[in-house]
Each structure stands twice: as C-alpha cells, then as structure tokens.
Amino acid sequence: MVETLRDIALYHSECLVEKSQKGDNHAFGKLVGLWFKRIYNVALKYFGDHDLAMEVTQRTFISVYNNLDSIKDVKSFKYWLYKVAINQCHEEERRQKRKTWFSIFQSDDAKRMEEINFQPEKEFQRKETEEIMSNILKTLPEEQKVVIIMKEYEGMKFREIAVTLGISENTAKSRLYYGLKSLRKTIENSGLNLEYK
Amino acid sequence: MGTEDFNKELITYLYDEMSTEERQQFEIAMENNPELKREFENLREMRKGLAQIQDKEVMEPFFLWGKQNSDSWASMFKRKNLLMFKPFIAVAASLVIVLLIGYLTNFTITYQDQSLYIGFNKTNTKGMETTYSQEQVAAMINAEIAKNNTYIFSKLTETENNIDTRFASLEDKQNSQMIPSFAASDVVTKKELDIFLSNVRSNNLKVLQTYLQSSSVQQQDYFQAVLTEFSDYMENQREEDLRLIRRSLITLQENQQTQKEETDQMLASILTTVNDQNN
Numbered sequence: 030m031v032e033t034l035r036d037i038a039l040y041h042s043e044c045l046v047e048k049s050q051k052g053d054n055h056a057f058g059k060l061v062g063l064w065f066k067r068i069y070n071v072a073l074k075y076f077g078d079h080d081l082a083m084e085v086t087q088r089t090f091i092s093v094y095n096n097l098d099s100i101k102d103v104k105s106f107k108y109w110l111y112k113v114a115i116n117q118c119h120e121e122e123r124r125q126k127r128k129t130w131f132s133i134f135q136s137d138d139a140k141r142m143e144e145i146n147f148q149p150e151k152e153f154q155r156k157e158t159e160e161i162m163s164n165i166l167k168t169l170p171e172e173q174k175v176v177i178i179m180k181e182y183e184g185m186k187f188r189e190i191a192v193t194l195g196i197s198e199n200t201a202k203s204r205l206y207y208g209l210k211s212l213r214k215t216i217e218n219s220g221l222n223l224e225y226k
Numbered sequence: 227m228g229t230e231d232f233n234k235e236l237i238t239y240l241y242d243e244m245s246t247e248e249r250q251q252f253e254i255a256m257e258n259n260p261e262l263k264r265e266f267e268n269l270r271e272m273r274k275g276l277a278q279i280q281d282k283e284v285m286e287p288f289f290l291w292g293k294q295n296s297d298s299w300a301s302m303f304k305r306k307n308l309l310m311f312k313p314f315i316a317v318a319a320s321l322v323i324v325l326l327i328g329y330l331t332n333f334t335i336t337y338q339d340q341s342l343y344i345g346f347n348k349t350n351t352k353g354m355e356t357t358y359s360q361e362q363v364a365a366m367i368n369a370e371i372a373k374n375n376t377y378i379f380s381k382l383t384e385t386e387n388n389i390d391t392r393f394a395s396l397e398d399k400q401n402s403q404m405i406p407s408f409a410a411s412d413v414v415t416k417k418e419l420d421i422f423l424s425n426v427r428s429n430n431l432k433v434l435q436t437y438l439q440s441s442s443v444q445q446q447d448y449f450q451a452v453l454t455e456f457s458d459y460m461e462n463q464r465e466e467d468l469r470l471i472r473r474s475l476i477t478l479q480e481n482q483q484t485q486k487e488e489t490d491q492m493l494a495s496i497l498t499t500v501n502d503q504n505n
Contacts, residue, residue, distance in 0.1 A: 034262070065286035073282055087287070159278045180241060182277050187243060202234040209272045216275070 037127040038063065043103040050097050057097075063092050067183065069116045074178050075118045085121050089114045108193040111183070115175050115194070122171065165215050173208030176201055240269050253355065319489040327481075342467075344474040370452050378445055385441070389433050396429065408410055 042063060048056035072082035072140050088164050100106060164176060179185045179193065180201075190201045238244050239252050256263045327333070336343045358366070400422070 062286050066281070066284055069284045070281045074279060079282075118439075141331055158275075159280065162275050164277050166276070177276065182271065182279070182281070187238070187241075201406045202237045203230070205232045206269075209269050212275070213268060213272050 037109060042106055042217070046097070046100060046106045047105045049094075050100070057094060064110060064142070065090070071114055071183065073180055074163065074166060075174060075184055076121070077160075077167045081121060081125070085114070088121070089117045092117065105192070108189065111179065111185075111193045114194075118175075119171060123163055161221065165219075166217060167211060169208055169211055173196045173204045173211060176204040177208045177212075180205055235267060236262070236269065239268065244461065268351070287359055315493065316486055316489050320486045323485045323489075342471060368458075371449075372457075373450055374452070377448075378441065381444070382437075382441060385437055390436065393430070393433070397426070400425070411458070 042060060045056045045060040045063070049060055063084060067088045069082050072085040072089075073079065076082055076085070089110070093110060094112075101107060128174045166177070166226070170175070175194065176190060180187075180191045186191070186203050187198045190196075235252055245251060298450060331346045333346055334343065399486065
C-alpha cells in the first residue's frame, strides 16, 4: 500500500530493482537516475568535495550493479544502498588518508580547517556559512558524521538508521547526540559567531 | 534516569520521534530542568546550522545502454569521462586526419562549368574527359552539317553525272530510234521536233524529281543518324562521370571508416594502458 510520494518513490525503486535483477539494464539506468542525487549529496556532505562525492557515487552504483543478485528482499534496497554508499565513503576516506600520508604537503582540506581554527574572523568574512558548516561537519568522526547525514539530510528514522548501519537505535541516538555536541564545540573553539536564518 | 538516557530522550524529542504521551512528559521534565532546556536549545541551534547545508543539484553521468554485462558496466563507470566524449573524439580525430591527408595530397573537389572534379594533386584537366560548352556543341553540329552538306554535294554531283550519262545514253538511244525516221524522211517536221523535246523535258523532270526525293530521304536519314550518335555519346559520357564520382565517394568513405577504426583502436589501447596503470 503506497500513500506518500516518498512511498511511491520507494515502491518504484523496488520495482526497478526487481527488473534490474532480471537483467533489465534500462530499469537499472532509471534506478541510478532516481537515487544518484541522494547518494551524491550524502557523499558530498561526508567529504565536502564534489569530485570525491562523484567518485564515491559512481563506485557505489558500480557496486550496486555488481551485487544486485545479493538483494534478497527488495524492500530493504534503500537501507542496503545507503550501507553501500557509506562503505564506499569509508573506503574513499582511507584512500585519501593514504594519499595524504605519502604526500609531503598537507591536503587542501587540512589547510582549510587550520584556517578556520586559527583565523576565524577572516575565514568567516571570506566564506559562506554553508561552506564553513560543511567543513566543520567533515571534521567529525566517521560514525557520528554518518548518523548526522542520515538523520539530518536523508530524513531517516532512527529505526532505519539502525537497520542500515547494523547498530541499535540507542547507539544511533547516542552518536547523533555526541556528533551535534562535537559540532557545537568546534564552532565555539573556532570563535565563530554563526547566525542562522 | 541516567545522563545517557536523558541525552537519548533529548535527541528523540529534538527529532520529533516521541509519542504524544512521551512528548508531554518530556516537556514537563524540561520545564523543571533549565539545564536540560538550555541543552535542548543548543542542539536545536546546531540543527539550524546544519540546515544551512543545502542539497546540490547534480546530473547523473551519461551511460551507454548497449551490450551490458557486469564487467562492461564497471568499466563503463570507470571510463565514463572518456566514454562520454569518445564519439566526439573519434569524429574529430577522423575529420582532422581526413583534412590532413587531403591537405598533404592536395585533395580537391571543385565544381566548375557544370562539372564536378575530384582528384589529388593539382587539378589536371588535360587528362580528364573534356566537356563542351553550348558554343562548342553548336560548332560541332555546324561542322557535322557542313560535312554532311559536302557529302550531299558530292553525291549530288555524282548523281548529276550519272543522270547526265544516263540522259546522254537515253538521248543516244532515242536519237537512234528517231534518226531512222529522220533518216527515212530526211526532213524533221516541227511537230515531230516538238514531240521529241516534250519527251525529253518530261523525262528530265521525272529524273530530277526522283533525284531530289532520293537525296532528301538520304539527307534526313543521315542527319538522324548523326543526332542519335551524338546523343548516345553524351549519355555515355554522363554515365562515365557518374561512375567516376560514385567510385571516388566510395573510396573516400572507406578511407574515413578505416581512419575511424584506427582511432578507436588507439583510444582502446590508451584506455587499456591507463587502466593497467591504475590497477
């Protein structure tokens, strides 16, 4: 029984997954079109970088395509997709860390964070609030960041987050709480005085 | 209730996932606990901050839906950028190669005087089939007519000579027939002379009429034959030109196809090399 637009979209996704599993590549193309923006934005908030977000999104859909047959229950496709995307984010972050370790110079992101920490007024004048928030979000530990993204931007229920990440609801709530606290602490330590509309 | 539990309740309330009863109880608890309320306000403020980060619009990459299997899909994603531009690169490369070869070999296609010239190096009209202008065709026809007239004139002269000869022989014959009568009488009357002249005139007239009719028919047949031959000649030349153009276009198409295949092979080779390096 479908009721809301969200339900309709999910039902449509499930139909497309079933068709894709039967080898209908056109259906898979539609499935990619349906979810590409969501997965891209998850990755974008995770990394704050368009190129990395695109890379992760594409890797996610490659993985989805290669493992379509492993989906036994199409109703869980949404959780499974987010799980694949988050795993891809983790892998990409590890790759980036290896690159940074081998690199003589610090990455641009690290430099940017230092600027935020040490020259807050200048940074605040130069950048939009959105970019600052995005950069601060990136500094959170992975597990907290993922829960914040899923809850705040993907609008998932705690139950859905728990299913996706394979954790309990209480753990999800706890990570979210400490994530938000950590964000606030970072902003306060940076001396930023953000005014939100 | 411990601090940890309080925090979880706070988060559940913050994201509006409490039942009505739970919410009422929590609101009462918050009214009695200023520190909890302040904590709630801080978290709510933080959510406002996070709400500043908006979703970004993005276009999913363009994928080709040809023969797909697991490997091709994966490789398609990996080579997305190149694949997106591959057709354009191939076309552009083919075009550049064709233009370059055309430039180096002085490949020319010109349309001039209702003629299409396709060739390499400098246009050498000497070796080509010449085409004729309207004036040239008129001159050719006039020359043929003059030639025909000469022929007719010669035939006419010949026929005239024949007629003269035949007339002379006929005259001799008639004379020989008449001479005995003249000889018998030794006197030619005026009436006999008139009859003789009248016969001669009528014979002459018949011969001349026959000659003119014969000549006219011959001339007409000859002129028709000339026109037919000329028409056949022009038709053959046109067909030959069309065959030449068709052959040239086929050769050009084959060259382009070959160049395109070579470009594709080169691109595939580059892709393989890049993929191997990445792996």
